[in-house]
Amino acid sequence: GNSVTQMEGPVTLSEEAFLTINCTYTATGYPSLFWYVQYPGEGLQLLLKATKADDKGSNKGFEATYRKETTSFHLEKGSVQVSDSAVYFCARGGAQKLVFGQGTRLTINP
């Protein structure tokens, strides 16, 4: 089937720590892949995306690389800040619809 599996949260880190949130997908073909971020009480904002294998999406210090061989799109950031506290959703696109992972709640402590 077509699904997205994310690392379960919640994740709590100290400021300036290294962040990885794992995401794997199943799909036929090569869908576009996305990371969205949701701050408390708000809708989703696109964080980054990749449209083909080996593409690297990056934004605000976050990066994710489209790995076809491992069907993964892990989100990384070298040094997190308190303001990065939010819920992060991995998603895959295809046939009009987006399929979302379950979301990972990230809390960064000062």
Next chain:
Amino acid sequence: GAVVSQHPSWVICKSGTSVKIECRSLDFQATTMFWYRQFPKQSLMLMATSNEGSKATYEQGVEKDKFLINHASLTLSTLTVTSAHPEDSSFYICSARDWDSYNEQFFGPGTRLTVL
């Protein structure tokens, strides 16, 4: 660019009343709009997909007579929750895409509905 707005941002209503939520694409023409529902601390659940000028396509398990969707123009879609009940209380989020956005959807800020 690619801004999507929703109105209202929050609404409280009595059980049995109907509530309309608007979703607008402000700077692009949205050929397709999507309506999602999000329960606390959970992921988004796609409710329906609407294409301008045609009937919405509802996901399995979503009552189309309960959640009326109208996409009358390329910049506006509305979701009407009819005869709302407390279990309809949720965060409703819309998104929109234009014809060349390569599967990318632009999301509205969401509407929090509370039914008393």
